[in-house]
Amino acid sequence: MAKTDSGFRAGLCEDVLEALDLGVALLDAKATVLYANRPLQDRFLEGDQAPAGRPLLEAFPSLSADFDWDRAVGQAVERGRTLRLARQPLLESQHFDLTLAPMREGSGEVCSALLTVEDVSEAVRLEAKLLSQARTHVLANLGESVAHEIRNPLNSIHMNVQLLREGMRTDELDRESLDRTAEIVQREIKRLDRVVRDFVQYSRPAAKTLVQGSVNRLVRAALDALDAQILEKKISVALDLQSARPVAMDPDRLQRAFYNVLLNAVQVLPEKGTLTCRSHDEERSCVLEISDNGAGVDLVKQQRLFDLFYTTKQGGTGLGLPIANRIIEEHGGHMAVASEPGCGATFAFFLPFEGGQVPPRGGPTAVPVSPDAR
Ligand SMILES: Nc1ncnc2c1ncn2[C@@H]1O[C@H](COP(=O)(O)OP(=O)(O)OP(=O)(O)O)[C@@H](O)[C@H]1O
Numbered sequence: 001m002a003k004t005d006s007g008f009r010a011g012l013c014e015d016v017l018e019a020l021d022l023g024v025a026l027l028d029a030k031a032t033v034l035y036a037n038r039p040l041q042d043r044f045l046e047g048d049q050a051p052a053g054r055p056l057l058e059a060f061p062s063l064s065a066d067f068d069w070d071r072a073v074g075q076a077v078e079r080g081r082t083l084r085l086a087r088q089p090l091l092e093s094q095h096f097d098l099t100l101a102p103m104r105e106g107s108g109e110v111c112s113a114l115l116t117v118e119d120v121s122e123a124v125r126l127e128a129k130l131l132s133q134a135r136t137h138v139l140a141n142l143g144e145s146v147a148h149e150i151r152n153p154l155n156s157i158h159m160n161v162q163l164l165r166e167g168m169r170t171d172e173l174d175r176e177s178l179d180r181t182a183e184i185v186q187r188e189i190k191r192l193d194r195v196v197r198d199f200v201q202y203s204r205p206a207a208k209t210l211v212q213g214s215v216n217r218l219v220r221a222a223l224d225a226l227d228a229q230i231l232e233k234k235i236s237v238a239l240d241l242q243s244a245r246p247v248a249m250d251p252d253r254l255q256r257a258f259y260n261v262l263l264n265a266v267q268v269l270p271e272k273g274t275l276t277c278r279s280h281d282e283e284r285s286c287v288l289e290i291s292d293n294g295a296g297v298d299l300v301k302q303q304r305l306f307d308l309f310y311t312t313k314q315g316g317t318g319l320g321l322p323i324a325n326r327i328i329e330e331h332g333g334h335m336a337v338a339s340e341p342g343c344g345a346t347f348a349f350f351l352p353f354e355g356g357q358v359p360p361r362g363g364p365t366a367v368p369v370s371p372d373a374r
């Protein structure tokens, strides 16, 4: 009875393997085929000779991939480890996920490997299509935003140059008006130049190799670059830079990110305002917080701070924060903001050690400085 039962189960197993929409082969430790199901044979078998007893790549040469099969099967069998090879382009423009799993006999000893070959061409095609659609959508949006940012100053330049020409032709504009109109043209050209330069900064690819460096040193360097404006506004700068571990960084880019946020703080601060920079090390990341006790940002505007071209400033490009955010993401980190309108704002940077990733978490720990502290 037991024998009939196990015979029945073996037959059932084989029926199931044959019915699968998946290629399956049982191999011995030397990658010789012990069994191959029909779907695998239909797709990959070459010639009329049955696959059982033949080396895997002789029976199924198109499974060769860029891969040492004998070694892999040996490893799966000896070490008892499952090996996964995703998205192998095997047959013409078709992709397959391959898995080699060690098989144990009743005694528990690993004696052979089970190969599965799954056709994932449709999923790959769909992924590629979605990716290309997403890319086109992002490019279209980006193109629209850039065109909008460039069209405004161009229109203004066009109108003002027309005014100048009209004024010169009719002699109707006095010298002062001509001068003012020319000044507007110059200002708009400068703005165009900034939009283009900042946009290039935004789109610049990330550095391939990062170096170990100090976040504190970059904060000090970025502050030095703002010295004249800090002095002019009599801003007091409080530093509490405790971070001691180096971070994997592209120093120029990272300094640019800190500079952009510090510049915003300096711009928003009234005379004698306070700018505070704090840094400390957590288990997996260095945390830098830049706080000001300026006007702050309400919750609705906070949602838009990192949007391309979002600005509330005359002459601002609205690229300062998107550039900073992008640079931090290139470093595997992320930014967060906390603000209380009327009290100020804190921008936090979370940067991973060892070039890893810091999982996003809540906002900055520092509460914006209250107006009384000014
Ligand atoms: N510390 C801050 N306090 C209050 N508002 C801020 C602060 N930092 C940024 N903002 C708001 O976020 C907007 C976007 O900042 P972002 O740096 O991206 O562009 P911008 O400063 O307007 O222009 P640009 O950086 O090109 O000069 C600012 O216009 C301002 O409204």
Ligand SMILES: [Mg+2]
Pocket (backbone or CB within 6 Å): 260, 263, 264, 316, 320, 321
């Ligand atoms: Mg800015």
